[in-house]
Amino acid sequence: MSSNFRHLVMGLSLLVGVAAPWAATAQAPISNVGSGSVEDRVTQLERISNAHSQLLTQLQQQLSDNQADIDSLRGQIQESQYQLNQVVERQKQILLQMDSLNSGAAGAAPAAGADAQSNAGGAATDGQQATAPATGAPVQSGDANTDYNAAFALVQDKSRQDDAIAAFQNFVKKYPDSTYQPNANYWLGQLNYNKGKKDDAAYYFASVVKNYPKSPKAPDAMLKVGVIMQDKGDAAKAKAVYQQVISKYPGTEGAKQAQKRLNAM
Structure with a gap:
């Protein structure tokens, strides 16, 4: 029995690479023979593996957060470009009206004025036909x-x-998981609002608020819902929506505009 026990211990010692003499290892408990070194190494490897996994997870999350920030900034830039284009367009209309008033004050002959308008209209038509972009x-x-x-x-x-x-x-249908979904729905709301389709506009603005409440577009989208309610003459609903914008998105531009509208009502 004792001989078998010694053979077993010796085999374990050789397996884990213990170089100590048999006399020394024979006195040590079986649980300590070579197990400390292997367990330490396994534990260390597990810690390294866990650390690498955590680092990888953190990097992936950081990458995802950075992409979301980029998309958000991109949407804000596009919104600013759109608003700037609207301002430029309004300025052009004002300049055209001023030119028209100045022309009238100059006392141009009615017939000549009619001919000039006719010629200008024909030129505009020709120009539109020449430069009209392809539809679709x-x-x-x-x-x-x-x-x-x-x-x-x-x-x-x-x-x-x-x-x-x-x-x-088409974009909304084809890319349901895209980070641009909030922006796409917002622009669908804005485009429909510009065309006077306020019910359709409210649907898309509400979709942004409901499905993407943390999107930078959400405050403006909720504000637009209130604007549509106000346009329809439902002051009570409009006030309620404006108050939600202020309470849910404090400090945002949408909340500031909502407060201005509340003050004016």
């Missing part, structure tokens, strides 16, 4: 980023608002 939403490329940019480019073309709506509708 752009063909989707299969890349969400490319297709979103193509759809947004149509927003800035006043003659292709219907194409922009179609492009964003």
Whole structure:
């Protein structure tokens, strides 16, 4: 029995690479023979593996957060571009009205004025025919980023608002998991609002608030819902929506605009 026991211990010692003499190892408990070194190494490897896994997870989360921030900034830049284009367009209209008033004050002959307007109208028609862009939403490329940019480019073309709506509708259906979903729905709301389709606009704005409440577009989208309610003459609902914007998104531009509208009501 004792001989078998010694053979067993010796085998274990050789297995784990213990170089100590048999006389020394024979006196040590079986549980300590070589097990400390192997267990330490296994534990250390497990710790290294866990640390690498945690680091990888942190890097992936950071990458995801950075992408979300980039998409958010991109949406804000596009919104600013759109608003700037609207301001420029209004300034052009004001300048045209001023030119028209100045022309009237100069005392131009009615007949000559009519001829000039007719010629100008004909030239404008010819110019429109010569430079009119092709109609129809752009063909989707299969890349969400490319297709979103193509759809947004149509927003800035006043003659292709219907194409922009179609492009964003296709985008929403084709890329349901895209980080651009809040922006796409927001622009669908804005485009429909510009066309006077306020019920459709409210639907898309509400979709942003409901499905993407943490999106930077959510405060503005909720504000637009209130604006539509106010346009329809439902002051009570409009006030309730404005108050929600202020309480849910404090400090945002949407909340500031909501407070201004509340103060004016």
